[in-house]
Amino acid sequence: DNANTGSNQMMIPTKTSADTGGRLIFTNIEIMTAAGYDSSLSWNSQSEGLYPSGEVYEVVTTHEVAQSTGATLENARLRFSTSSESIYLIYDPSAGFSTIDDNSYLNLLPSSSAVGYGSNGGKEITWKFTVNREWNDESLVYVFSETVATDGVVGMLGGITINPSIGNAVENDAGITEFELYNSAGELQNIDAAYSNQEIRMVGKIRLQDIDIAPDPTAYFLVVEERGLETDGENTNITWTEIANRTGVIAGEYDWTINLGLFASGEETYRFRMTGYDGGDMICPGSEYNPDGDCGIRFNVSIDQLDPNLIAIQLYEGPDGSNPNLPENSDKWTTIYDDSWAPPKLTQQFRIVATDNPTPPASAVMHVWVEYDHDANGNG
Numbered sequence: 051d052n053a054n055t056g057s058n059q060m061m062i063p064t065k066t067s068a069d070t071g072g073r074l075i076f077t078n079i080e081i082m083t084a085a086g087y088d089s090s091l092s093w094n095s096q097s098e099g100l101y102p103s104g105e106v107y108e109v110v111t112t113h114e115v116a117q118s119t120g121a122t123l124e125n126a127r128l129r130f131s132t133s134s135e136s137i138y139l140i141y142d143p144s145a146g147f148s149t150i151d152d153n154s155y156l157n158l159l160p161s162s163s164a165v166g167y168g169s170n171g172g173k174e175i176t177w178k179f180t181v182n183r184e185w186n187d188e189s190l191v192y193v194f195s196e197t198v199a200t201d202g203v204v205g206m207l208g209g210i211t212i213n214p215s216i217g218n219a220v221e222n223d224a225g226i227t228e229f230e231l232y233n234s235a236g237e238l239q240n241i242d243a244a245y246s247n248q249e250i251r252m253v254g255k256i257r258l259q260d261i262d263i264a265p266d267p268t269a270y271f272l273v274v275e276e277r278g279l280e281t282d283g284e285n286t287n288i289t290w291t292e293i294a295n296r297t298g299v300i301a302g303e304y305d306w307t308i309n310l311g312l313f314a315s316g317e318e319t320y321r322f323r324m325t326g327y328d329g330g331d332m333i334c335p336g337s338e339y340n341p342d343g344d345c346g347i348r349f350n351v352s353i354d355q356l357d358p359n360l361i362a363i364q365l366y367e368g369p370d371g372s373n374p375n376l377p378e379n380s381d382k383w384t385t386i387y388d389d390s391w392a393p394p395k396l397t398q399q400f401r402i403v404a405t406d407n408p409t410p411p412a413s414a415v416m417h418v419w420v421e422y423d424h425d426a427n428g429n430g
Contacts, residue, residue, distance in 0.1 A: 086116030087205025114172030183329030225333030264302025
């Protein structure tokens, strides 16, 4: 019986071998059932699948052999079955915890525990484990609680089917799924033509393929590299030099500000990428980021080393209606300071003088406050 899987079918693992090809036919199969060999399974995780995210998964099972069977509990097992193999986590009342996991897909933690259950030497087991990124993608995984009795009977009444509505039951491929570039003023930039000083900020997400789950932050690195050109005879080769790196980020949410270097200036090309991720495949960012062959996101930055410099704010004190741009009115511009005060007029004309190198600012924003006593209409 495997009612918890939503099916009336039972998966029974078998192993066959042959010297030649062909087919295997079963005839006169007998299925024998026996009462008194009980098990249960409780899945205590918010995840819909088994992911190498660093999450500690917890499964609680119970295992009991009734006295009427004449047997006792030999060991308790938690079995993970796919279309090609089975993995076992085992608890032996005499020897403790162990595993049958040839590929090290699961890491059984020492915090796993067992306590007494029932009246005939049964056990309640709390299995705690993490998933390793060596476990390749699997669309479907069955998990069974198995009670192994001293008379050889295996009771499997508890089990679940892991079959997420989105993505795989086991997923180990990962990559950058979101990327935004900001300049030092906090303005979102076009990655094809960004403008900043020597500080830039990158914000985005790292995710396992097709699901909103982040990979283990210890499993990869993030790097920023600067493009260079090397001449080899008549050929010019593109090179990439690492200028910043960091380990992975918790929850896959990165917000990283870096300095491009003291001598960075003018037009430069950089790229941001995830590296060092083994076990699974590296998934390239979406086409909107135009990733290169190494799954790097390139961005072009026009680097201005000097901040804009405000030289003066001037007030025109010529007669109302006069043209401040005429040469004869050039001496009617007065520089104002922090404590300057100007008599109220229906129209005030200001002139801002600012510089920047190498490119002057295209625009500037000025805020003007009106003295309360002169705010006749109360509009601020």
